[in-house]
Amino acid sequence: MQGELERALGQVTGEPVRIVLAGRTDAGVHATGQVISFRSGTKVDPLVIRRGVNALLPQDIAVRDLEEAADTFHARFSATGRAYEYRIRAGAHREPLERHREHWVPQPLDEGAMERAARDLIGRHDFAAFATGPLEGRSERDVRVAGWRREGTLLRFGIEANGFLRGMVRAIVGTLLWVGTGHTAADRIGAILASRDRAQAGPNAPAAGLCLVEVKYEGDAGETSDEDEQR
Amino acid sequence: MQGELERALGQVTGEPVRIVLAGRTDAGVHATGQVISFRSGTKVDPLVIRRGVNALLPQDIAVRDLEEAADTFHARFSATGRAYEYRIRAGAHREPLERHREHWVPQPLDEGAMERAARDLIGRHDFAAFATGPLEGRSERDVRVAGWRREGTLLRFGIEANGFLRGMVRAIVGTLLWVGTGHTAADRIGAILASRDRAQAGPNAPAAGLCLVEVKYEGDAGETSDEDEQR
Known part of the structure; x- marks a missing residue:
């Protein structure tokens, strides 16, 4: 899941992306409310990133929302x-x-x-x-x-x-x-x-x-x- | 689906079983309300047949109910x-x-x-x-x-x-x-x-x-x- 998301985000933003997951999920465990964060210097609009990433992701993962967060936000440690x-x-x-x-x-x-x-x-x-x-x-x-x-x-x-x-x-x-x-x-x-x-x-x-x-x-x-x- | 059900029913009743489906479903189509009928000379209790069949069926098929029907009942033509x-x-x-x-x-x-x-x-x-x-x-x-x-x-x-x-x-x-x-x-x-x-x-x-x-x-x-x- 992490790998697919990083690849798709990297492709759409044009730079390598490392994501942080709020909660780890073992194989076979589902998530409808997972949150991730990542840093990026991209100028691409978040809506465009979301659409592009969803087009690249396999059918079992989808990004519901994507928005810019405060610089201090960390999906895992801020939770x-x-x-x-x-x-x-x-x-x-x-x-x-x-x-x-x-x-x-x-x-x-x-x-x-x-x-x-x-x-x-x-x-x-x-x-x-x-x-x-x-x-x-x-x-x-x-x-x-x-x-x-x-x-x-x-x-x-x-x-x-x-x-x-x-x-x-x-x-x-x-x-x-x-x-x-x-x-x-x-x-x-x-x-x-x-x-x-x-x-x-x-x-x-x-x-x-x-x-x-x-x-x-x-x-x-x-x-x-x-x-x-x-x- | 038909083949799996006939095999499981045959195994539990101890005689070859041919089933009739009320509605055919193409590959990938689901059914939560499918009805089947079959003739059998078995003396095994319907509840025991249902449990046995469900234990033999693959995970994507389950029998919800099983009961004896009138001799004239036909899952497809009676519908x-x-x-x-x-x-x-x-x-x-x-x-x-x-x-x-x-x-x-x-x-x-x-x-x-x-x-x-x-x-x-x-x-x-x-x-x-x-x-x-x-x-x-x-x-x-x-x-x-x-x-x-x-x-x-x-x-x-x-x-x-x-x-x-x-x-x-x-x-x-x-x-x-x-x-x-x-x-x-x-x-x-x-x-x-x-x-x-x-x-x-x-x-x-x-x-x-x-x-x-x-x-x-x-x-x-x-x-x-x-x-x-x-x-």
């Missing part, structure tokens, strides 16, 4: 929050047309227990138990929102924090699915957080269900953060 | 109507996550003209001008519903008829896009129908935007039809 959504199809059958962006769980799920467990994630906690791979830097994060919403047979898990550790949302969803299927008690979240042990949390839920839906900046959230986005 | 939807993304950029099921049109569209033209399709007409390939049998069809609905930047064209000729919906949408972009006047539909000449209508809109959303049977529609479904 004060990120919001992800994880989609679970809870029903007797798959939804073939949605298969690329949701995870199908045929087992019955205790949604009340999943919601109670989700609530225990809210607040400032050390999320080391939910991180994939070695920790880089501090592992505390401020989770502001975490909860489930049902639409028909679709269960949408929304989570917002100042930043996320690598694999954090997928490990959280995997753990909440353990709770939903009765494998783990709903009140275990606190103990799992306290353990800082990845083995205590559930397996990473599949990438397809995950989507970066929004990146927040000063003015949206009113709080600055220098936390590294590692998810 | 009294079919409803298709065509999705157009009318906006400045593509929607990458929806790219498999919609057609992106970046040009401005005159939606009022497209709606007026759509209305002229309603009624019993000879749709030979909108058929792909040689006609098999009669080319009159009763279009009961044809119209556009906007949701944000998504334009949804819904059309319902007793049956459709091969390629008919895609040719209609291609023609309505000609109207929307000013290539063809909104009041030309009657003349195109009267011409019975495929060259008068617009090009087939891409398959990806099309979806068979419902098949209607006696009781739903109150009208029997022996029309062949050729789309």
